[in-house]
Amino acid sequence: MDTPTGAQSPSRPRISLPPFWAQVLAGLVLGVLLGWTARTWNVEWLGRTLEEIGDTFVQLLQLAVGPLVFFAIAVSVTSLRNVTNAARLAGRTLLWFLITSLIAVAIGIVIGLITNPGAGTGLTPADGSLPDTEGSWLDFLTGIIPTDVVTPFTELNVLQIVFLGAVTGIAALRLGERAEPLITFGEAVLALLQKALWWVIRLAPLGTVGLIGRAINEYGWDLLGDYATFTADVYVGCALVLFGVYPLLLRFAAGVDPLRFYRAAWPALQLAFVSRSSVGTLPVTQKATERLGVPREYASFAVPFGATTKMDGCAAIYPALAAIFVAEIFGVDLGVQEYVLIVFVSVIGSAATAGLTGATVMTTLTLTTLDLPLEGVGLLLAIDPILDMMRTATNVAGQAAIPVIVAARERILDREAYDNARSFEISDVDEAA
Numbered sequence: 001m002d003t004p005t006g007a008q009s010p011s012r013p014r015i016s017l018p019p020f021w022a023q024v025l026a027g028l029v030l031g032v033l034l035g036w037t038a039r040t041w042n043v044e045w046l047g048r049t050l051e052e053i054g055d056t057f058v059q060l061l062q063l064a065v066g067p068l069v070f071f072a073i074a075v076s077v078t079s080l081r082n083v084t085n086a087a088r089l090a091g092r093t094l095l096w097f098l099i100t101s102l103i104a105v106a107i108g109i110v111i112g113l114i115t116n117p118g119a120g121t122g123l124t125p126a127d128g129s130l131p132d133t134e135g136s137w138l139d140f141l142t143g144i145i146p147t148d149v150v151t152p153f154t155e156l157n158v159l160q161i162v163f164l165g166a167v168t169g170i171a172a173l174r175l176g177e178r179a180e181p182l183i184t185f186g187e188a189v190l191a192l193l194q195k196a197l198w199w200v201i202r203l204a205p206l207g208t209v210g211l212i213g214r215a216i217n218e219y220g221w222d223l224l225g226d227y228a229t230f231t232a233d234v235y236v237g238c239a240l241v242l243f244g245v246y247p248l249l250l251r252f253a254a255g256v257d258p259l260r261f262y263r264a265a266w267p268a269l270q271l272a273f274v275s276r277s278s279v280g281t282l283p284v285t286q287k288a289t290e291r292l293g294v295p296r297e298y299a300s301f302a303v304p305f306g307a308t309t310k311m312d313g314c315a316a317i318y319p320a321l322a323a324i325f326v327a328e329i330f331g332v333d334l335g336v337q338e339y340v341l342i343v344f345v346s347v348i349g350s351a352a353t354a355g356l357t358g359a360t361v362m363t364t365l366t367l368t369t370l371d372l373p374l375e376g377v378g379l380l381l382a383i384d385p386i387l388d389m390m391r392t393a394t395n396v397a398g399q400a401a402i403p404v405i406v407a408a409r410e411r412i413l414d415r416e417a418y419d420n421a422r423s424f425e426i427s428d429v430d431e432a433a
Helices: 020-038 046-062 065-082 086-115 138-140 158-201 205-219 222-226 228-252 258-275 282-291 298-311 312-327 336-351 360-369 378-381 382-411 415-419 428-432
Strands: none
Touching: 020 046, 020 205, 020 258, 020 378, 046 065, 046 158, 046 205, 065 086, 065 282, 086 228, 086 298, 086 312, 086 336, 086 382, 158 298, 158 428, 205 258, 205 382, 228 258, 228 312, 228 382, 258 282, 258 382, 282 298, 282 312, 282 382, 282 415, 298 382, 312 336, 312 360, 312 378, 312 382, 336 360
């Protein structure tokens, strides 16, 4: 029977999906089962499928990394024109980044000295191999400034992209009203990129199946035996910062309830754990930070800045433990001077990690500074994907916590919004974007 003109046809019932965290958890469990199946029964097609799913998800995240970082930094710098005491806020943000990095690297060193992660592993120097990429202070310092404006994007040199974005933003501020069309264009492009990235983020449960399944299939459980102490050290160190240091700072430095912070930041933390990318998690982190009452103008600066420089997991805890681990494997004694150097590298060189998956450049930078064999990086790469999940979650927690702390201390935090902050569904935010 035809529907009368002007009458509305009944709408189809919408399928209600489980909460995003439940989808990710289901993907995690399924990935473990499929990875174990592929490894136990040597199912090659299943292993290849898991690898393709995981690689495709990471590639989709990284596809927007270059332009996303550029426009996020440029727009965040220009957004400071709407913030009172912008220079003071930027300075305080950087100061708190340094303070928490110092605390994190100290925790990593103490745990390493207590547990001796390289002792009794059965690993030898012969098990190591030179990394494909290396980091040095000369490369770090000279590599900040690009030779052209194209190569940083084609080679995905995030540090150089940050430099280009910052210079563009500062230049736009200096131009004043003449740069308004450019600023408007940049804001529109950034919104477009974030919208597209939200669609990719919604694929995280599927990406989890591939990433976790691939890790289990390639490394299995046997590998964890050789790296048991080191793996436990990294997870314990990150957990102490994630669930110890940050809550204490939120409570006593900012005067806010830490539980409300974690409730609102949970979507960002779980996505960071799965994706292993601070930059890929950036839109979720910024949304969580704004829901916690941080002014949008300040959050749009602090969160992108943190996503490319604030790495307590990858650039503080992990390099400290990695240096101790490699030194013990290669029979090198570390003294007070070496530990001071570890602290220096972790605090100053954290931008070398640049928000990308993995921390190989930061590790080689640390080992080079300490004159430790770079073959040790080959030992660490074997277990890196499993460690990187916890490291990235710690990074992202700090990238959200510091803006809250600074905003609270500068008395620009919306306390009512913070107290009423709730977790949010990825699909709801995407549709409202």
